[in-house]
């Protein structure tokens with residue numbers, strides 16, 4: 001019986017699905033028993049891995065997703081490929097993407113998640129669906145209101161101030177008034193500090209423990225990304241699974257401790273930050289409507305904390321890293337931004353009102369998000385059979401929307417789509433391309449990123465403060481090799497030389 005089940009699920013069914021897609025004009029690589037397209041993807045990625053790019057060449061897609069690029073040319077859009085025995089329908093057409101992402105009726109839900117990603121980010125706002133999503137989003141929304149974000153700017157600035165002071169001291173004592181730093185590592189630590197302090201208040205050191213456990217889970221995810229998920233395998237005590245369970249426990253224990261600490265001090269209020277807002281909702285019994293009902297359970301709050309720790313720092317740190325990269329490669333833009341910062345913020349610490357006036361910096365950040373979008377794919381699956389354009393997509397089939405490929409569509413973004421040109425955003429994000437929702441870095445529709453204003457404020461504060469104090473260039477040995485590690489990262493980090501603009505008076 002097991003054998004016939006395997007034959008039906010792993011051989012007959014995928015081939016029947018492929019035939020149905022072909023009949024609708026949707027083509028793609030042929031299905032291989034059990035592994036689907038995974039081996040082809042692995043091979044193409046290995047072949048592309050050695051390719052190094054010129055600093056001004058921003059078309060890294062043939063390096064990191066060679067299969068998607070090749071099959072798009074070969075089979076057109078949309079096409080279908082196979083993740084093990086599961087089909088993945090790749091769409092690139094903005095109209096279809098809008099139909100999926102802007103759907104308000106919950107017809108398209110999040111696709112199944114890799115088990116290690118689930119362990120790393122928890123089943124929080126990013127992954128819940130349906131009425132659970134409504135309940136979670138209702139609780140979390142107030143923490144991201146503009147007045148709260150303005151208050152958080154002070155914390156972002158003081159976290160950045162500590163790091164910049166450290167660099168300033170090191171540079172002041174060096175003969176050449178400059179230092180070399182691995183910016184990508186430093187920015188990850190900085191954004192982890194910011195989310196620890198802004199979302200989880202005083203629990204800063206424990207925040208670091210969460211950060212390190214999530215980093216290790218991320219490494220396991222990257223190592224196992226292309227493995228076929230065999231049912232039941234996640235329960236076997238393999239070395240990797242045991243390591244995953246240990247890290248999962250560590251995460252849970254650390255977060256439970258942070259929460260218990262806060263609950264213990266509830267006499268003085270739960271606090272104004274994200275954790276406080278969630279606990280308030282959890283312990284205020286009547287808020288959900290039904291008396292006695294808790295809006296979020298403690299386990300859900302733990303999962304939400306995992307989500308916000310990860311989503312709150314990982315993406316923003318790469319936005320900062322890629323912006324530093326681009327400003328080093330285009331020094332004329334670095335100078336323009338420095339002039340703007342000195343004009344609007346002076347030489348002191350910026351506040352939220354000053355940051356809101358940095359128009360050119362916003363343009364540069366949006367262009368960075370277009371070319372080096374930290375999140376590479378948006379995925380959904382329909383909860384029922386759906387028609388998308390002219391294609392019938394059966395219930396549960398994964399739909400992949402690779403935003404970085406769409407961000408380079410010349411017919412949408414113009415002939416210079418492959419080039420760095422922040423000026424395309426000078427009339428705002430909705431007028432930068434032929435369609436108003438062309439920038440998908442934060443996604444669109446009801447599930448768009450809740451932290452986008454937070455991320456932009458954080459990136460602006462940190463960049464403004466760096467530009468006030470330092471000029472920067474890449475080290476000559478830098479190798480331009482973006483890589484997909486769940487998010488888009490520089491494979492060999494981002495070593496930069498920071499040169500002090502002014503020497504502090506007391507040294508002279």
Ligand code: HEM
Pocket residue numbers: 125126127137307308311312313315316319373374375378379440441442443446447448449450451452454455
């Ligand atoms: C440059 C920075 C960021 C980028 C590029 C980014 C990108 C995204 C994208 C593409 C999505 C949609 C995912 C999907 O539809 O499947 C998303 C959702 C989300 N992001 Fe972000 N994000 C960033 C920063 C942040 C920050 C700072 C936070 C929290 C402090 C955050 C929290 C979330 C959450 C909770 C969701 C799920 C929203 C929902 O489904 O209701 N993100 N983000």
